[in-house]
Amino acid sequence: AQSVTQLDSHVSVSEGTPVLLRCNYSSSYSPSLFWYVQHPNKGLQLLLKYTSAATLVKGINGFEAEFKKSETSFHLTKPSAHMSDAAEYFCVVSDLSGGYNKLIFGAGTRLAVHP
């Protein structure tokens, strides 16, 4: 079975400092991985996705993630946090058994950005 584990439920950074949100995955196959962001009282928006074309994936708003098979990780990073980055972030794997139609969500990491 496929699964994702987000290692931190809360992360707090100062504006202008780097962001690191950690995600480990479990999959018997080459996984399809995503990061989604949810701002307060909003729906989920795709930040980036791993398509196996490149291990370093660039997304919107300056975010990127690196797929590391040896570490079964897909951590999300941003060099410099902005106040508008404060939100909840979800690491997601697409379930092969569901024909890739079923998404399995991590528990989420709430990012706080302080001035």
Added chain:
Amino acid sequence: DAGVIQSPRHEVTEMGQEVTLRCKPISGHDYLFWYRQTMMRGLELLIYFNNNVPIDDSGMPEDRFSAKMPNASFSTLKIQPSEPRDSAVYFCASKRGQGPYNEQFFGPGTRLTVL
């Protein structure tokens, strides 16, 4: 494109009442998904449709929940009778085509409170 549209955005009802949540997917998308988000269980898939046909309803919690998709541009999720433990945010999402990397687009959600 207006994105995925959900209505109502907020619903407050009393235990035992019928609740109907509505969703209009993005035009041209052939998959539609209903999710529920709670603090305790996170984001969980309830049911999804392909070309208006329910494909997997294994996430529907019990018989009080039902979902329909009478045409490509409209879906409903009904709870009858509602209970306080149904209080959650319900998201609708849609996507075009099957594949490991196809993005699901989420609506803004309906926040349901059952008193």
